[in-house]
Amino acid sequence: xxxxxxxxGERFVPGILGEIVYEHWHRYVFAQGFAQGRRVLDVACGEGxxxxxxxxxxxxxxxxxxxxETLRHAAASYGSAHSNLRFLQASAASLPLADHSIDLIVSFxxxxxxPQSLQAPMVxxxxxxxxxxxxxxxxSPNRPEYSPPGTPPNPFHIHELDRKELExxxxxxxxxxxxxxxRLWFGSTLWREPVSPNCVMKTQAWQQQEDGGxxxxxxxxxxxxxxxxxxxxxxxxxxxxxxxxxxxxGEKELKRFYHQAAEVLRLDKLALAQQKTLESQxxxxxxxxxxxxxxxxxxxxxxxxxxxxxxxxECFLKDKEARLRYRESLMGWLRLPFSRLRRYFSNSGRDxxx
Numbered sequence: 001x002x003x004x005x006x007x008x009g010e011r012f013v014p015g016i017l018g019e020i021v022y023e024h025w026h027r028y029v030f031a032q033g034f035a036q037g038r039r040v041l042d043v044a045c046g047e048g049x050x051x052x053x054x055x056x057x058x059x060x061x062x063x064x065x066x067x068x069e070t071l072r073h074a075a076a077s078y079g080s081a082h083s084n085l086r087f088l089q090a091s092a093a094s095l096p097l098a099d100h101s102i103d104l105i106v107s108f109x110x111x112x113x114x115p116q117s118l119q120a121p122m123v124x125x126x127x128x129x130x131x132x133x134x135x136x137x138x139x140s141p142n143r144p145e146y147s148p149p150g151t152p153p154n155p156f157h158i159h160e161l162d163r164k165e166l167e168x169x170x171x172x173x174x175x176x177x178x179x180x181x182x183r184l185w186f187g188s189t190l191w192r193e194p195v196s197p198n199c200v201m202k203t204q205a206w207q208q209q210e211d212g213g214x215x216x217x218x219x220x221x222x223x224x225x226x227x228x229x230x231x232x233x234x235x236x237x238x239x240x241x242x243x244x245x246x247x248x249x250g251e252k253e254l255k256r257f258y259h260q261a262a263e264v265l266r267l268d269k270l271a272l273a274q275q276k277t278l279e280s281q282x283x284x285x286x287x288x289x290x291x292x293x294x295x296x297x298x299x300x301x302x303x304x305x306x307x308x309x310x311x312x313x314e315c316f317l318k319d320k321e322a323r324l325r326y327r328e329s330l331m332g333w334l335r336l337p338f339s340r341l342r343r344y345f346s347n348s349g350r351d352x353x354x
Contacts, residue, residue, distance in 0.1 A: 022184060024108070026246035027226065028053050031106045031137050034228075035061075038103035041129065043092050044110040048074025051085060054106065060084040062102075066091055093118040093125060100131040108139045109224075111166075116159045119169060127173040127231055135237065136174060136229045139182070140166050142222045163225060174229035178240050181222030189245065203243050 028050040035058040042051040045063030047070060055061040061084065065071050071087045079085055090096050092110055105126050111119055126136050143160040147153055154160075161169065163179075170177060205217035230237055 021248075022246055023182065023224065024050070025248075026182070026244070027108045027139055028106070029246060030226070030244055031104075032057055034104055034135055034137065039101065039131075040104045040106065041095075041097070041102045043095075043105060043107040043126075044113070045074060045087065046070055048078045048087065050106070050108070051087070052078040052082065055082045055085045058084070058104070061086075062097070063087040064090050064092070064095065091118075093121040095125045095129055097129045099128055100134075102129045103131050103134050105130060105134070105136045105138075107136070109141070111138065111140050112157045112160045114158060119159065119161075123169055123173050130231060132232070134230070137226065138170075138229065139224050139226045141224055145183075145221050145223045163222075166225060166227070170227060170229055174231055176230040176232060176237055178228040178237055180226040180228070180240065180244075181219070182224040182226055183220050183222060185220055
């Protein structure tokens with residue numbers, strides 16, 4: 001089968017560009033540090049790239065997804081290369097796994113795709129299949145930041161949660177929790193050289209103010225929450241870094257921003273040139289309209305004059321026709337014989353005397 005899978009706009013597919021690249025890869029790279037020697041369950045594994053990354057450290061990885069098409073793609077793309085990697089079709093709220101059979105569950109951007117009625121059953125299923133000392137790493141969009149008022153909703157999300165709602169949902173099943181925030185945050189990174197393998201890096205963050213001054217950075221609100229959780233509140237959770245950075249060797253996203261900025265400048269320049277051309281054409285059209293209007297006014301004046309002349313000519317013709325009729329009448333009298341004329345006038349005289 002084809003190893004290409006169409007990007008729907010929601011399920012991540014390697015090879016696409018955008019913020020989603022950094023968000024999704026960073027989560028799996030973070031989880032990879034917890035997978036060493038563990039039996040791992042990747043819930044909503046999608047295309048399978050994350051499961052394939054986790055299996056390089058894990059004892060075994062099981063990828064679960066509801067989409068049969070996506071799982072066929074995952075098996076064809078990654079399954080043959082790893083004997084300890086398998087893919088199963090199932091719902092996150094009904095896992096086809098035995099109790100306590102998993103050491104690490106990874107569930108990234110899954111819970112918001114389930115209706116509220118299935119979210120607690122999903123978390124309960126996670127608790128059921130986790131072995132003692134097992135760990136859950138779950139991510140979820142932070143609704144107030146991901147879907148602020150006035151923004152169009154994500155059509156793939158059924159029920160998003162805020163921090164309190166997510167914490168309330170997890171607490172009955174996972175009493176031990178470590179929370180992390182995730183968000184793309186543009187800035188400059190500065191570090192001390194050399195970096196020894198076991199060094200503990202001290203971090204500082206600065207933020208430029210609107211007035212140009214500097215202040216200690218206030219970390220931005222989380223767009224996504226990453227929760228590392230265990231069932232037993234007494235269990236020691238794995239050590240979690242205070243700060244985790246992720247990029248790619250080619251800095252593709254930064255280059256994409258630069259390309260987009262250059263494209264915006266190009267389009268601005270093109271729009272400005274088109275605007276100038278349009279303004280010039282508009283001025284020519286306005287001048288043409290003014291000239292045309294003046295010519296129409298002249299023609300209307302000429303038409304008025306011609307109309308007056310036609311009316312005078314009609315009056316002249318009517319008078320001419322009256323004269324001709326009178327003349328023709330006279331000529332008719334002149335053509336009569338003299339005896340008839342005398343008789344006519346004689347009869348006219350008698351009639352008048354009577």
